[in-house]
Each structure stands twice: as C-alpha cells, then as structure tokens.
Amino acid sequence: MSAIKFELIKTCKQTGARLGKIQTPHGEIQTPIFMPVGTLATVKAMTPEELKDINAQIILSNTYHLYMRPGHELVEKAGGLHKFMNWDRPILTDSGGFQVFSLGPLRKIKEEGVEFRSHIDGSKHFISPEKAIEIENALGADIIMAFDECAPYPADREYVKNSLERTTRWAQRCKDAHKNTERQALFGIVQGGMYKDLREQSAKEITDIGFPGYAIGGLSVGEPKPIMYEVLEYTTPLLPEDKPRYLMGVGSPDDLIEGVLRGVDMFDCVLPTRIARNGTAFTSQGKVVARNAIYADDFRPLDPECDCYTCKNYTRAYIRHLVKCNEILASRLLTYHNLHFLLKLMEDVRTAIQEDRLMDFRNEFFEKYGYTK
Numbered sequence: 001m002s003a004i005k006f007e008l009i010k011t012c013k014q015t016g017a018r019l020g021k022i023q024t025p026h027g028e029i030q031t032p033i034f035m036p037v038g039t040l041a042t043v044k045a046m047t048p049e050e051l052k053d054i055n056a057q058i059i060l061s062n063t064y065h066l067y068m069r070p071g072h073e074l075v076e077k078a079g080g081l082h083k084f085m086n087w088d089r090p091i092l093t094d095s096g097g098f099q100v101f102s103l104g105p106l107r108k109i110k111e112e113g114v115e116f117r118s119h120i121d122g123s124k125h126f127i128s129p130e131k132a133i134e135i136e137n138a139l140g141a142d143i144i145m146a147f148d149e150c151a152p153y154p155a156d157r158e159y160v161k162n163s164l165e166r167t168t169r170w171a172q173r174c175k176d177a178h179k180n181t182e183r184q185a186l187f188g189i190v191q192g193g194m195y196k197d198l199r200e201q202s203a204k205e206i207t208d209i210g211f212p213g214y215a216i217g218g219l220s221v222g223e224p225k226p227i228m229y230e231v232l233e234y235t236t237p238l239l240p241e242d243k244p245r246y247l248m249g250v251g252s253p254d255d256l257i258e259g260v261l262r263g264v265d266m267f268d269c270v271l272p273t274r275i276a277r278n279g280t281a282f283t284s285q286g287k288v289v290a291r292n293a294i295y296a297d298d299f300r301p302l303d304p305e306c307d308c309y310t311c312k313n314y315t316r317a318y319i320r321h322l323v324k325c326n327e328i329l330a331s332r333l334l335t336y337h338n339l340h341f342l343l344k345l346m347e348d349v350r351t352a353i354q355e356d357r358l359m360d361f362r363n364e365f366f367e368k369y370g371y372t373k
C-alpha cells in the first residue's frame, strides 16, 4: 500500500493539462501545484503560518543540506521534519543527487554512490542510494525522491546514456532500501538529457521498476526553454496517466503554464524566494525590480491586481526604500508576495482547466505579463 493516492479529476479538452488530487498522510494536495522550497527546513523569510495564509499546500526540503546541517539524526530525534519545523502539511524531500552533483569537482561518481567534500567545512562524505533513503526515512517527508544523477547540460549522448542507466540501477536500490512505504511515497526520477531515445529508455526503465509517482529530472539545467518544452512534449506521455508527474526545479510563471499544458502536475523552484531576496517581484505586468529609481515615488502596490498582504499594505516606494537599506522586511514582504503570486497563478490554472479554457488563460496571461506569444 503506498503512502499517497492520486485521483485524476479531469483532463482539459483544449490541452494535455490535468486536474488532480494527491492524498498524503499530512493532507491533500490539489494539482497542478507549485511547491515552495525550504531547503534548510525553512522557506526562507516565511513562518509556517504565513505559508498557510497564502495556501501553500506542500513544501520542499533537502536531504543533502539537512544531512550536512543539523544532521538527519537530530531531526529524527526531534520527531521528524514536520515537528522540527512546525509544518503539519505535506513535505517533499529531494534526494540530494542534484545538490551533490552541483558540487562540481568536489565530487567523484562511482557505481556504489558519490564521494564528495562538504561545502561547509570540506570534510569527506559518501552518499549511496541506500544512504539517501536512510536520511529521507529519518526526515520523514510524505514524498521522497530517489537518488539520481542529473546530467549536466550540455552533455554528450554517451555520458547521458551511461548516467541514466546508473540512475536506473540506483532507483532499484532506492526502492529495495525504502522501508517506510506506508507513510512515505518514493518517486522515481526520469533522466535522459535532451535525447528523445534516451528519455524513452529512462522512462521505460524507471516505470518498469514501478513507483507511486514520477519526476522528470535533468531539465531546467540551463537548456533553452524551447528545448525543455520539446523534451516535456515527448516525455510526459511516457509516464502513467494515473500517477503524479513532477517537473523538478521549474519555475518561472511561463514555464509553469507551459509545463501544465504538457501534462505536468507538480513543480518546485527557488526562483520566487531567491529573486525576492535580490529585491525583485513577479507581477501580472512582468517583473518589478524594486531597487529601480523609477519606483522612488511610486506609491502604488507592487502589483495593482494582487490582493496579498504585501500589496494591500505597502507601496513600491516603501519596498524600494527597504531594499536599498537592505532591511530584513524587504525580503519578507517580497517573498510573501512572490509565493502568493505563483500559488495564485496555479489556483487560476486549476480553475481554467476545470472550465476547459487553459489555452485562452495562457494567451491572456502571456499578453499581460509581456511574454511573446
């Protein structure tokens, strides 16, 4: 028996988009969904109560980072991640594969696993698929990711083929090592770079092993958007219709909509929280770089069409002032707004699917946001 139950409610007649529901041990998730990222057991600058105010349904945390600091044993001793961070809704943990591979020359990939040096103190570590599952079981997230290699972009065919085949062998080892199937759903991750035949091979191998949900990995790694959309176009149909599909590391407003149109159900990205800390806001008319002098005496809200706490109570002029003074409140107000913006966007997308008008919604949003058609 798996820890989650996915219900496919509707497929949009105009597009490949799906409306769904995922039941988890910590509550229900409506899809398509955007998942705020809380790498170190906190969605930076937000309290759990503020996340609930903006209807965040599930957040992400990270195996590699929490293994490094404070250590998964401590989190387990605290009663698991939910208790430790005071978040009683669903959590998803990434396996650390991506983070370890991002360490670049500091890591060595072997069949057994990955040897790497800590980005904190340079100490030597080794993570195998079994170790990653042990850490994720200790953290206790409702959805956990298999330990995979996210091939860099660009990468030649030979490398990508060898890498996806090792990721398949690791996926089987993760499934064999995962004990907590009743309370933690293990998702497989499809790789294969930007090569159609390798994506088909990886999708077949990973779905043959069998998981309650599937992620599309190896995208949003610097490839041009049209290539990401093309890979999605031929990869999502290879995944079972009755299981959730998660596109890792995506994304910006346009990528979320284009991903939903191509049958993706779940997304996560550090963008909304990261650009907030750099003083930039998503708005329905495109990005607002708050630091820009043009906002010095602009007493309108960040987004006149937004009804969030930030937009109801503060002006661009005030937020620019906070950003210029590097005030902590700048990060808080901008993060609150950016997360609300993406969560509201996904709520509007779900409504558009329900009403079979997602393509019209896309065109209206792109027009207003300033994206080219």
Ligand SMILES: Nc1cc(CSc2ncc[nH]2)c2nc(N)[nH]c(=O)c2c1
Binding pocket: 037, 039, 060, 061, 062, 094, 095, 096, 097, 098, 145, 148, 149, 150, 151, 189, 216, 217, 218, 219, 220, 221, 248, 249, 250, 268, 269, 270
């Ligand atoms: N682009 C991208 C992003 C992430 C990180 S998702 C994430 N982790 C923590 C926060 N967000 C990926 N993670 C894994 N395991 N595999 C991938 O192929 C991959 C690709």
Ligand SMILES: [Zn+2]
Binding pocket: 302, 303, 306, 307, 308, 309, 310, 311, 312, 337, 340
């Ligand atoms: Zn707002």
